[in-house]
Amino acid sequence: MKQIPLQLLDSKALDFRLSRIYRFMDNLGASTLVVSDNANKFYLTGRIFDGWVIIDASRRDIRYFVRRQPELSGAGVHTVRKPEEIPAVLAREGLNITPAVALELRETSYANVVRMARALGVKPEEILDGDAVLMGARAVKAPDEVQKIRECATTHDRVYSRIPHLYREGMDDVELQVEIERVSRLEGAIGIMRVSGDDMELNMGSVLVGANADTPSPYDFALGGAGSSPALPVGADGTIIQRGLTVMVDTNGDFNGYMSDMTRTFIVDDEVCDEARRAHQLSIDICRRLEHDARPGTPCSELYETAIAMAREAGLEGKFMGHRHQAGFIGHGVGITINELPVLSPRSKDILEENNIIAIEPKFVIDKVGAVGVENTYRVGADGLERLTVCREELVSLED
């Protein structure tokens, strides 16, 4: 059988990640970290595979346990059929599971956590919070990750620049979204939205037209929308796109395993009310202001407060981040999943760090008109925010 390397990261990329992981493990007092979540395995290897990564912080050692994929090989790669075989493999290598084991308690099912804990001889009540380690490590991106997200945003820009040309008179929101999805997929989008949390679901993003922008959704995204089925009640609901309504496009860029997050707002034949224009401009102004204010060391809650103060000053606070249901954040980290650290919310304890990648999305919902505003993905640079999604932010007219 032709062997292929399991580990796709070069040593510099891996070392960057491991040094962050070790630091978070040391802070938590964890000596062993078991990684089974797909997003986390991708972070550590550059691929999805069937199995587990086990990191031993005390010995500064990383091992890969692979199931059902004998073609994957390389240093530290071991083939097993099930978790129960892991301790014997480690023992053969002169390693043993050290105490203080961290597992992904939020990203892995109860059954799988308990099975792994048993296999490793750890009592469930002694398991440490491996998600804190991984989410903390992933919040600051390695140089290769920044590069991937940069490339992702460039492709995302290219897709968005085509949106006005995808419109045809009489289209509904679902039809426009489908054409955007098609262009995204042809540009290489993998077509799934990786998102943290048990209950979060979305296809490739959302298109909100008119009053549907104010329909609450069970999912914890910035805005909702009824969706076209109670089986996935979020986003486009079949509203016909027409003059006077706004068309908010928030479809994700997922072109290489990393994501960029971007929203732009479109109108038809350049027609929309003044309040919508004013609120849209305020969203852009809020972005400019936060770009100016934000730098390593800035508390994320401060950015939220600045944004809401600007909305208040403009008399638009009641329409900020939704109307019937207001989202409790104006931005979030982005990376392999769409909702990473840091979180830009009033009670966030997160402090910006260089090479956080964050999306900022100050949005307004205008009665009977729809949602307005922009969302951009940024790199936190030493001197401030670097905007990665650079396509035009003004209200763009859809013309058949």
Place this chain on the structure above:
Amino acid sequence: MKQIPLQLLDSKALDFRLSRIYRFMDNLGASTLVVSDNANKFYLTGRIFDGWVIIDASRRDIRYFVRRQPELSGAGVHTVRKPEEIPAVLAREGLNITPAVALELRETSYANVVRMARALGVKPEEILDGDAVLMGARAVKAPDEVQKIRECATTHDRVYSRIPHLYREGMDDVELQVEIERVSRLEGAIGIMRVSGDDMELNMGSVLVGANADTPSPYDFALGGAGSSPALPVGADGTIIQRGLTVMVDTNGDFNGYMSDMTRTFIVDDEVCDEARRAHQLSIDICRRLEHDARPGTPCSELYETAIAMAREAGLEGKFMGHRHQAGFIGHGVGITINELPVLSPRSKDILEENNIIAIEPKFVIDKVGAVGVENTYRVGADGLERLTVCREELVSLED
């Protein structure tokens, strides 16, 4: 605020489900079942909402605890901010959490199971397996579910009948898949694949052309494929569609919250080797044979054995269900998720029951040519299998 009913099922549909749930709870010795997984909430209410369903088998009572969606109302609907508020609400209603609580241990994260158990005063080691209850109940479909899957299969057929017309000379597998996705979405596909298990991911299905059909994948689907990115290593990989290769299309029908599963195989200009034609016909023959053999009471393992015996007799056993990596099943239940009970595998203990909905997918991988075979979705009727995916099964020629 305009109120809308949380419960979308009529009383007959709900009673059918509850009677199955009570039976499985009684068998397990569970008096309380807490439901938080989206697919399971959809099963019990016909919608996705933010919160939990709690079923009390001893009192034959169902309650809905809703978070962040005050617009949802109806009998038994309570609004809470967090799980910790549930016991007080129940106490006010003169109810209490009865002992023997079942939670979804495989479909819910460790953190959420532990939090809910604590909120309800249950020791983690005493939690019962709620997934066994829900998967068991869901395996036999209610009449309204059968109807939904029937409608789904009809739309699925319509999408597949258009595939030959979506082909253009020089296309690769990704491009064809994107056009199929577009047509599916325009026909109402919700665009996500609900699948059970922590590690399973796929967008709307897969298109496998030529040798890529034999590339192993980390996911536990019948066949693999390299995918177009190590970030989602499954399915189409950019192989150009050309004469002599087979094009296997296995994209799901997800048109109303329920799914149908169907595979058809295409060739270009009617050109393909005789071995591929023979194996494809054998796949159809296996379907016909299993349609004849299967009825309520048939052990699923027997169907697997019949299929593999037919492959062996034809000298095609080594190519059955993959070549480099052979799948360990020939079929599976389908419903809200793509992988439900029963499982058609050699060691399956499942026995067919009337109104199981199952997909049967006897596939072969022919060296250098690609995958051949069909997959159909069936209802298990009193006298045998009723095929729901009825579009033509022969090798269909793609012609520009």
